[in-house]
Amino acid sequence: MLGTSQRATMKIFITGGTGFVGQALVDHLLEAGHQITILSRGGVADQAGNPRHCKGDPSRPGPWQEELSDHEAVINLAGASIFCRWNQANRRAIHNSRVLTTRNIVAALPRPGSQVRVLLNGSAVGFYGNRGDEELTEESAGGNGFLAEICTAWEAEAERAEAMGIRVLRCRLGVVLGSNGGALSKMVPMFRTGLGAQLGNGRQWFPWIHLTDLLRIFDLLLNTPAIAGAVNCVAPETVTNRDLTRSLAQTMGRPQLMLPVPAFVLKIVQGEASDLLLDSAKVHPGVLTRAGFIYKFPTLAGALSDLVAKP
Numbered sequence: 001m002l003g004t005s006q007r008a009t010m011k012i013f014i015t016g017g018t019g020f021v022g023q024a025l026v027d028h029l030l031e032a033g034h035q036i037t038i039l040s041r042g043g044v045a046d047q048a049g050n051p052r053h054c055k056g057d058p059s060r061p062g063p064w065q066e067e068l069s070d071h072e073a074v075i076n077l078a079g080a081s082i083f084c085r086w087n088q089a090n091r092r093a094i095h096n097s098r099v100l101t102t103r104n105i106v107a108a109l110p111r112p113g114s115q116v117r118v119l120l121n122g123s124a125v126g127f128y129g130n131r132g133d134e135e136l137t138e139e140s141a142g143g144n145g146f147l148a149e150i151c152t153a154w155e156a157e158a159e160r161a162e163a164m165g166i167r168v169l170r171c172r173l174g175v176v177l178g179s180n181g182g183a184l185s186k187m188v189p190m191f192r193t194g195l196g197a198q199l200g201n202g203r204q205w206f207p208w209i210h211l212t213d214l215l216r217i218f219d220l221l222l223n224t225p226a227i228a229g230a231v232n233c234v235a236p237e238t239v240t241n242r243d244l245t246r247s248l249a250q251t252m253g254r255p256q257l258m259l260p261v262p263a264f265v266l267k268i269v270q271g272e273a274s275d276l277l278l279d280s281a282k283v284h285p286g287v288l289t290r291a292g293f294i295y296k297f298p299t300l301a302g303a304l305s306d307l308v309a310k311p
Helices: 020-031 064-068 088-108 146-164 183-192 211-223 241-252 263-278 286-290 300-307
Strands: 011-015 035-040 052-055 073-076 118-124 167-173 175-177 208-210 229-233
Touching: 011 020, 020 035, 020 211, 035 064, 052 064, 064 088, 073 088, 088 118, 088 146, 118 146, 118 211, 146 167, 146 263, 167 211, 175 183, 175 211, 175 300, 183 241, 208 211, 208 300, 211 229, 229 286, 241 300
Parallel strands: 011 035, 011 073, 035 052, 073 118, 118 167, 167 229, 175 208
Antiparallel strands: none
């Protein structure tokens, strides 16, 4: 079964290791016996134990770059939250936390004695923009809009490492479903009170991935030299927002509001950030399918049953 076997341990440098996905990934990699260093802005540098902690701001050059070069793999998950109003200050934070961080990571790679051989760089299915019912694979062109532009610039910075002989994975994450954070933590309370509802016309495609499968995908990508480039980190079952809301209500044993939340209301409340809820991208995991990756949670119903307990 690909993506689940025990492999040789590595020294891995991680940015974004304190976020929803990052924390779970650190625990997962530690359990597999890897040596982990987490870069963080706050706290105190800790050079003992596992994981180790390196203090620094990845959006700025600094001594942390020397620390990074002593590792065999880098996983870059840093990025300011996109769940906010996209005013000028927030747009700048979203851009810099991704694009400048990746630029600084790549700048550290050609240092003398660098051990880095693989870079797993975060990205998102937002790369494709709002594409309606178009079938999207890793070979599809990028789209338009703020998030698509951010993802394109983000990936371009990571691609520069390829010229240095580094194997680069551009991991286009779907919405990550987990039990302790992420999108479900915002949705479940509404559905628990019977106030969950379809968003807009509900026909927008919703690319998703169970957190457990995402961690296993990272295992596969770290340990498979034949895989490089863009990877759609999504489940094989494509669902719409209507499918999601119905399945979540059924899983929780709660009614769903009959009337959807109109798109114009979301636009008034969220501004341009409503694109996160209304844009449509029917994304397929072409690379993972060809690699023979076997999902533990290939269907949304199975994922929700695992993650959401009935009251």
